Amino acid sequence: MNDIALQKNIFSTRNLRKFYQSTQTFALRDVSLDVPEGEFLGIRGPSGSGKSTLLYLLAGLLTPTSGEIYFKGWPLERLRNKAVYRRINIGFVFQDFYLYPRFTVLENMLFSCLRRFIVPAAMIKKAEAQLEYLHILKKKNVPVEVLSAGERQRACIARALLYEPQCILADEPTGNLDSENARNIMEVLQKINKERGTAILLVTHDEMVSGYAHRIVRIIDGSLHSC
Amino acid sequence: MNILHFFIKDVFRKKTRAFLTICGISVGVCVCILMLGIGESIKNSFKDVYGKRQIDIVVQEKDQLSILLSKLDAGIATEIKKLPSVVDVSAALLYIHKIKASAVPVFGWEPDSFLFDDTELLQGRRPIVDKKEAIVGEALGRSLKKDNTNQIKIKGVTFNVVGVFKSTSPFEQYAAALPLSDLQAAIHEAGKASFINVRLKPEYRIETMMENITRELEIKFPFIAAMRADAFIAEKTQFIVVGEQFSFLVGLITIIAVALGLANTMVASAFEKRKFLAILLALGWQKIEIAALFVFEALIVAIIGGAIGIFLGFKGTGYIFGLTSIQAFVPALNVVFVLKIVGMILGSAVVAAILPIWMTLNSDPVETIRSE
Numbered sequence: 101m102n103d104i105a106l107q108k109n110i111f112s113t114r115n116l117r118k119f120y121q122s123t124q125t126f127a128l129r130d131v132s133l134d135v136p137e138g139e140f141l142g143i144r145g146p147s148g149s150g151k152s153t154l155l156y157l158l159a160g161l162l163t164p165t166s167g168e169i170y171f172k173g174w175p176l177e178r179l180r181n182k183a184v185y186r187r188i189n190i191g192f193v194f195q196d197f198y199l200y201p202r203f204t205v206l207e208n209m210l211f212s213c214l215r216r217f218i219v220p221a222a223m224i225k226k227a228e229a230q231l232e233y234l235h236i237l238k239k240k241n242v243p244v245e246v247l248s249a250g251e252r253q254r255a256c257i258a259r260a261l262l263y264e265p266q267c268i269l270a271d272e273p274t275g276n277l278d279s280e281n282a283r284n285i286m287e288v289l290q291k292i293n294k295e296r297g298t299a300i301l302l303v304t305h306d307e308m309v310s311g312y313a314h315r316i317v318r319i320i321d322g323s324l325h326s327c
Numbered sequence: 328m329n330i331l332h333f334f335i336k337d338v339f340r341k342k343t344r345a346f347l348t349i350c351g352i353s354v355g356v357c358v359c360i361l362m363l364g365i366g367e368s369i370k371n372s373f374k375d376v377y378g379k380r381q382i383d384i385v386v387q388e389k390d391q392l393s394i395l396l397s398k399l400d401a402g403i404a405t406e407i408k409k410l411p412s413v414v415d416v417s418a419a420l421l422y423i424h425k426i427k428a429s430a431v432p433v434f435g436w437e438p439d440s441f442l443f444d445d446t447e448l449l450q451g452r453r454p455i456v457d458k459k460e461a462i463v464g465e466a467l468g469r470s471l472k473k474d475n476t477n478q479i480k481i482k483g484v485t486f487n488v489v490g491v492f493k494s495t496s497p498f499e500q501y502a503a504a505l506p507l508s509d510l511q512a513a514i515h516e517a518g519k520a521s522f523i524n525v526r527l528k529p530e531y532r533i534e535t536m537m538e539n540i541t542r543e544l545e546i547k548f549p550f551i552a553a554m555r556a557d558a559f560i561a562e563k564t565q566f567i568v569v570g571e572q573f574s575f576l577v578g579l580i581t582i583i584a585v586a587l588g589l590a591n592t593m594v595a596s597a598f599e600k601r602k603f604l605a606i607l608l609a610l611g612w613q614k615i616e617i618a619a620l621f622v623f624e625a626l627i628v629a630i631i632g633g634a635i636g637i638f639l640g641f642k643g644t645g646y647i648f649g650l651t652s653i654q655a656f657v658p659a660l661n662v663v664f665v666l667k668i669v670g671m672i673l674g675s676a677v678v679a680a681i682l683p684i685w686m687t688l689n690s691d692p693v694e695t696i697r698s699e
Contacts, residue, residue, distance in 0.1 A: 156693045161609060187611020194696070198606040202340045207333065212610045214620070218329045259610070 191260025356636025451490030
């Protein structure tokens with residue numbers, strides 16, 4: 101595939117391999133995948149099949165054993181500052197929320213702005229706008245432990261949206277939710293994808309969740325299979 | 328909304344832990360100040376006696392270790408004053424008198440000496456020769472007032488207190504001063520002085536010139552030892568310097584204990600926050616920012632604990648001195664001294680943050696996120 105074709109994709113991987121020394125296992129084997137901009141991609145597969153590893157590799161949190169990863173045609177390995185790359189381009193949503201207890205929803209969102217002594221007012225406004233978009237603005241000053249599971253996941257999504265990333269990497273975002281809340285969260289992600297054109301790569305093994313994605317791929321024992 | 332808000336809220340999220348850590352730091356810093364402050368106060372008081380009076384040379388009896396044992400002919404002062412380099416001299420007799428359990432330095436000064444001239448009287452007037460009068464330092468004045476007396480009795484001779492003077496030297500705060508001849512008569516040391524203070528003309532206040540003058544004096548008066556005032560202070564405070572080094576060592580060990588205690592808290596905090604920190608990395612924080620986060624957290628705890636410790640330390644030193652016979656040694660809030668302590672506290676905070684930083688930066692964020 102040429103460079104122009106790569107640039108049309110938010111992510112492309114070529115013969116991606118990840119070998120974990122600690123467990124002496126291949127988490128991914130020769131994974132080649134193209135994710136066009138604005139796509140909602142579902143990644144399914146059994147536990148331990150390598151789904152989350154793929155997300156962490158795309159985010160630059162893990163280094164591949166071999167193969168290439170491209171972000172909008174740009175090789176990830178050439179990025180000097182992967183932290184900045186993540187901050188600007190990627191939003192993360194996790195199964196376990198990972199919100200910091202005792203802090204409010206708004207404070208949790210603004211943790212990423214702590215590198216400045218004073219959080220800029222513009223960032224606070226931005227954060228509030230995301231909370232409003234996700235219908236939890238009323239809860240902005242509520243400590244996160246008081247929120248329901250669904251509200252917590254919305255807070256996580258709001259946190260992921262703060263820098264208006266081009267892509268959201270969601271690792272089992274409905275894993276800790278009941279079916280109604282899971283549906284709500286999927287609708288929220290679908291809305292973000294449709295209205296903002298944000299690409300979503302969603303790792304799951306929930307059949308229902310797959311229904312919201314444009315395309316589903318399966319990872320079994322580290323190998324990619326199209327559905 | 329600012330970074331301090333976040334950090335303070337984070338530190339006090341675990342109230343008991345934060346409270347105990349701050350207590351530990353406060354006690355450590357307090358001990359450090361007590362140990363260092365005592366030596367510092369005594370040394371400064373020596374310096375004040377000579378430095379602030381612009382005394383350039385001190386003359387005492389040759390081969391005499393202590394000025395308390397030094398005995399000179401007070402008449403030498405007149406001879407020294409005749410030297411072209413000398414602007415003023417003042418013979419002084421020092422006697423340590425006991426009032427209750429306290430040692431009170433009693434100075435005999437020549438009535439027209441610059442020592443009297445430079446003494447700031449808060450109340451009353453100068454003592455008059457042959458009238459059995461004395462002036463006392465502020466602290467001694469307070470002590471006498473408490474005992475409802477206005478007299479001091481030296482070797483059976485009663486002196487009426489006619490004035491109270493202020494001195495920056497704690498030595499003199501708890502001292503008495505009277506005319507030289509009156510003290511000589513009271514302690515049966517007629518014509519004697521313990522030491523002679525010499526002031527030089529400004530153009531002679533050069534190290535090499537002062538050295539030459541001291542040599543000249545020792546040749547002219549073979550039974551005296553003449554020293555530059557700064558060398559004299561250094562020699563007389565040598566025992567304090569040794570004590571100070573010991574205090575510094577104890578202080579250093581205390582600060583290391585403080586740093587270790589703080590490091591323990593920081594490691595616990597890092598362990599507790601490990602997932603959160605991994606998430607921060609996933610959200611685009613850089614490792615250097617995570618390191619700064621720990622340093623900042625340690626600094627907040629150290630600064631709060633340190634501030635309480637500094638307050639308690641100064642109050643405590645004053646209280647301890649108050650309990651002893653050297654009541655006058657109330658440590659002054661010396662800027663350099665406080666800066667030294669603040670530096671130690673901040674340094675210990677940075678040291679305390681190293682281990683959690685190392686732990687966090689060496690852990691794999693993905694493994695941390697995935698771990699149960």
